[in-house]
Amino acid sequence: MTMAASATRRSNSANAAPESAVRTVRNLWPYIWPHRRRDLKLRVLVAIVFLVMAKIITVLVPYSYKWATDALGEAGGETASLLAVPVMLVIAYGVGRVMMIGFNQLRDAVFAKVGQHAVRRLANETFVHMHQLSLRFHLQRRTGGLSRVIERGIKGIEVIVRFTILNTLPTILELTLMAAVIAYQFSVSYVGVLAVMVAIYIYFTIRASDWRIAIRREMNESDTDANSKAIDSLLNFETVKYFNNEKLESDRFDRSMSGYETAAVKTLTSLAWLNAGQSVIYTTGMVICMVLSALAVLDGSQTVGDFVMINALLIQLFMPLNFIGTVYREIKQGLTDIEEMFNLLGVAPEIVDKPDAPDLDVAAGAIRFENVSFHYDPDRPILKNISFEVPPGKTVAIVGPSGAGKSTISRLLFRFYDVTGGAIRIDDQDLRDVRQTSLRAAIGMVPQDTVLFNDTISYNIRYGRADATDEEVYEAARMAQIAGFIETLPRGFDSEVGERGLKLSGGEKQRVAIARTILKAPPILVLDEATSALDTHTEREIQAALDTVSRGRTSLVIAHRLSTVVGADEIVVLEAGEIAERGTHGALLDKNGLYASMWERQREADEAEERLRIAQEEEYALAKAGEDADPDRDRDRDAAHEPDAERISR
Incomplete structure (x- = not known):
């Protein structure tokens, strides 16, 4: 039963392959023959x-070779004037080959812009499409594998565009012209031999190439998997070091x-x-001819020149024949590479x-949740009939x-989800009825985990509004409250923050996130546990900056540390996806319910943290x-308390 199932899968795969290839080529055609680009079509x-x-010159060149050979044979030991004819024919042969190569190079030069335009356009569309996909997709993706798929797909586009227009049809044309010349100059029997040889050659090439494509897919999968693991490991460099697992990662x-x-x-x-x-x-076909x-x-029915000509024609024929194999292999491999990109x-x-x-x-900026329910999985509801309102200019x-x-x-x-x-x-407008870009333009976000671009501090702040001065x-x-720190850096606002902003501390990254939100100047502000990962001292400094940002804006604060929301106009307490309590800080403490118990646990934790800090x-x-004058110990202590500005500079 297993063998039968395997055979069925192979059969289904074989039937699906041509259909998939046709679909891929059809999808690619608009990029080869771009709409509204008359210059590229020309x-x-x-x-x-x-x-x-x-191709016409390619077929005619062997004639000059034949005529030169016959002329040399007739001239024998004659005078220099008689030798001029074969010499001129030899020169003509050379000129013909130069013209053949020249036209091929002109073809490639003229078509280069078409191919590169197709590569650029499809690569850009793929990049734009990636940003249009849902958060659910990006949470499930593997960044390294995804980048490899796009990289191979871009290369595959160039291969398919070049071979489709510049090689497939020309090869067919050259074979047709060659067959006509051989039939005219020699006989149909030669064409018959060549036809059988070409048929066997193409059949063998296609079967062998299909076999190799399966191996190519296996190689691509291994390549994607290796690249995914490498990228994932490097992105988690610190975690690898924390657990001393370099050997595990390398294995x-x-x-x-x-x-x-x-x-x-x-x-x-x-x-x-x-x-x-x-x-x-x-070689078998060539030897027979x-x-x-x-x-x-x-027997005298042909001259030596004919013998030389058939040899030249067969050598010439081998080039497009060999190219058939190359074209088929490259297109099939290109289709394999680009198939995942189109998927x-x-x-x-x-x-x-x-x-x-x-x-x-x-x-006004009023936000209202009306009986909101949500689940990622129908069997596991996350929110259950949540209703609350954030009045204009207030903080909830x-x-x-x-x-x-x-x-x-x-x-x-x-x-990110519906x-x-x-x-x-928002202001009585259902979010599902408005454009997403306008919605997100109206909301500023300071997230819990601020991830910065590997660029300058200036770039990361200006990301809030690209045209800011x-x-x-x-x-x-x-x-x-980060301008003072930035000015102490040797390169100031042009200082690089490193991969994901790792050259900055948690508090510094949060301040950069706050700065770019200030620059965006949105009417609505969302603070998603913006200080939960910080120590108490840094939290107080960041909270002061957040209070400045929130002033006069409709603000929704999602908090883990309750000390950051004591001044909120209303506090909504969630438990298991439902509203358990709601009210001001004082009113909720008076209820002595869930919020009060959470507040007490946090107060005890903060007191323990403060005692540890004082100790x-x-x-x-x-x-x-009590230390003595030990310069080595002084140097070690100074290094342990090195200012942030010096650390960033290094």
Whole structure:
């Protein structure tokens, strides 16, 4: 039963392959023949003209070779004047070959812009499409594998575009012209031999190439897996070091590369078999035709020039024949590489705007959740009939235990997902009825985990509004209470923050996030546990900056540390996806319910943290007072308390 199932899968795969290839080529055609680009279409036509001229000259060149050979034979030991004719024919032969090569090069030069335009356009569309896909897709993706799919797809586009227009049709044209010349100059029997040889050659090439494509897919999968593991490991460099697991990571990567090595060896071995088989088939056909011509020369029906000409024609024929194998292999491999990219482009965005959806019109900025329900999985509801309102210019906080659904609320407000029940409205406009770009333009976000671009501090702050001036960037940094720190850096605002901002501390990254939100100047502000990962001292400094940002704006604060929301106009307490309590800080403490118990636990934790901090400061003060004049110890202590500015500079 297993063998039958395997055979069925292979049969289904074989039937699906041609259909998949046709679909991929059909998808690619608009990029080869771009709509509304008459200049590129003209380039395609001019390239085809050069191509046809090159093929005609290619077929005619062996005639000059034949005539030169016959002329030399007739001239024998005659005078120099008689030798002028074969010499001129030899020169003509050389000129013909130069013209053939020249037209081919002109064809490639004219078509280059068409091919590169197709590569650029499809690569850009893929990049744009990736940003249009839902958050659910990106949470499930593997960044390294995804980047490899796009990289191979882009290369595959160039291969397919070049070979489709510049090689497939020309090869067919050259074979047709060659067959006509051989039939005219020699006889139909030669054409018959060549037809059988070409048929066997093409059949063998296609079968062998299909076999190699399966190996190529296996190699691509191993390559993607290895690249995914490498990228994932490097992105988690610190975690690898924390747990001393360099050996584990190298072993995982090496196992993936082992699969790639095996598939690569199979690929190269299969290529050797393919080339050997093609040579045997071609040589057999060539020998038969040469024997026929030699016999004809012996009986006087052909000249030596004819013998030389058939040899030249057969050598000339081998080039397009060999190219058939190359074209088929390259197109099949290119289709394999690009297939995944088109599959990626075929993934439909989960969240889409309605046709002719208007922009969000924010007048007051009131937010209202009306009986909102949501689930990622129908069997596991996250939010259950949540209703609350954030009045214009007021601050409402969402608190609750982990897993209560707090962060899901911010994702729904940004419309990363659509609610499964109820509605979310801003100024009485359902978020599902307005354009997503206008919605997100109206909301500023300071997230819990701030990830920065590997660029300068200035770039990361200006990301809030790309057209902001340097003065506006500085003012935003000043309001976020980070301008002073930036000015102590050797390169100031041009300082690089490193991969994901790792050159900055947690508090510094949060201030950059606050600065770019200030620069964006949105009417609505969402603070998603913006200080939960910080120590108490840093939290107080960041909270002061957040209070500045929130002033006069409609603010939704999702908090883990309750001390950050004591001044909120209303606090909504979530538990298991439902509203357990709501009210002001004082009113909720008076209820002595869930919020009061959470507050008490946090107060005890904060007191313990404060006691530990005081003890550490006292221990450090005593050690400093009792230390002797040991320069090495002083240097070690100074390095341990190195200023942030010096650390960033390094």
